[in-house]
Amino acid sequence: MVSIARIFISLAFFFGIGVGHLSKVESHNKDPREEVIEAWYMMNHSDHNQRLPHNNIQPKEFVSLDKLAELGVLSWRLDADKYETDEELNKIRESRNYLYMDIIEVCPEKLRNYEDMMKKFFEEHLHIDEEVRYCLAGSGYFDVRDRNDAWIRIWVKKGGLIVVPAGIYHRFTLDSSNYIKAMRLFAGDPVWTAYYRPRADHLPARKQYVETFGVIIEDAIHRVDEL
Numbered sequence: 001m002v003s004i005a006r007i008f009i010s011l012a013f014f015f016g017i018g019v020g021h022l023s024k025v026e027s028h029n030k031d032p033r034e035e036v037i038e039a040w041y042m043m044n045h046s047d048h049n050q051r052l053p054h055n056n057i058q059p060k061e062f063v064s065l066d067k068l069a070e071l072g073v074l075s076w077r078l079d080a081d082k083y084e085t086d087e088e089l090n091k092i093r094e095s096r097n098y099l100y101m102d103i104i105e106v107c108p109e110k111l112r113n114y115e116d117m118m119k120k121f122f123e124e125h126l127h128i129d130e131e132v133r134y135c136l137a138g139s140g141y142f143d144v145r146d147r148n149d150a151w152i153r154i155w156v157k158k159g160g161l162i163v164v165p166a167g168i169y170h171r172f173t174l175d176s177s178n179y180i181k182a183m184r185l186f187a188g189d190p191v192w193t194a195y196y197r198p199r200a201d202h203l204p205a206r207k208q209y210v211e212t213f214g215v216i217i218e219d220a221i222h223r224v225d226e227l
Contacts, residue, residue: 031065033077036135036160039063042143042151050122050173051141054153063152072165072213073144073154080136080159083183089134092161093185098132100186106140107179121172125194128205129187131170134161138180145169147215167209169197 041061042054065075078089092098108114124145133142139157142164146152155175156162164170174180184190200206209215 033065033075033160036077036157037065037075037154037162039065039068039152039154042153050118051176051178053155053175068144068152068154070213071144071146071152072168072209074163074165076161077159078134078161080134083134083136089161096163097187098185099188100190101183102190103136103181103183105179105181106174107138118173120194123194124169124171124197126167126169126197126200126203126206126209127164127191127194128203129166129191131164132161132185133164134183134185135159136181136183138174138177140172140174140180140182143171143173145215147213149216165209167203167205167207168213169200 040053040055040063041057043057068075076088076092079086083089093101105111106117111117133156135156135158137158139155142154142156142162143151144154144164145168154162195203
């Protein structure tokens with residue numbers, strides 16, 4: 001039986017469209033955010049070589065941005081070269097009440113106690129408020145737990161803005177480039193306190209997240225530990 005795709009390609013050649021043109025048409029349907037934000041299930045979460053992708057599950061299990069949104073992780077693609085005058089960024093800040101803003105560079109030359117801080121960032125924790133990061137240069141990994149307690153690694157590059165919701169367990173690390181410049185946004189005065197697992201399980205922010213997003217608590221499938 002001839003597949004619909006093969007028929008479509010044949011008709012395309014007949015009418016002079018060509019496969020190259022089809023590729024361009026398909027590319028227009030790609031979510032532009034995917035060029036600056038990618039996500040996948042991690043094969044393991046061992047603390048050594050935390051800067052590696054850890055995406056060598058076969059077959060690879062990529063996670064769509066829509067799937068991330070179902071976990072409360074929101075994302076945008078913006079023009080990082082004009083962040084100081086970007087109307088789209090201003091609209092996001094206004095609509096979500098992000099009144100506080102600062103910029104941080106994370107790299108061995110810019111961050112005091114770099115190695116200790118990287119270990120701290122990589123410990124599994126949550127916040128009682130959103131964690132909002134807009135990558136202005138470089139790149140880094142934000143790991144979040146899914147409903148079954150598996151790790152999803154989110155690679156954020158220049159132009160990517162993500163919102164990690166209050167109450168979700170997550171962590172951060174640089175990738176092998178060892179550099180990110182990021183804008184931090186916050187609704188109201190910033191509170192940077194991290195609450196580490198499992199001591200944070202009782203917090204209202206965690207309970208609200210579990211209730212809102214339907215996280216499986218009992219008999220959680222720690223799939224990354226078993227792979």
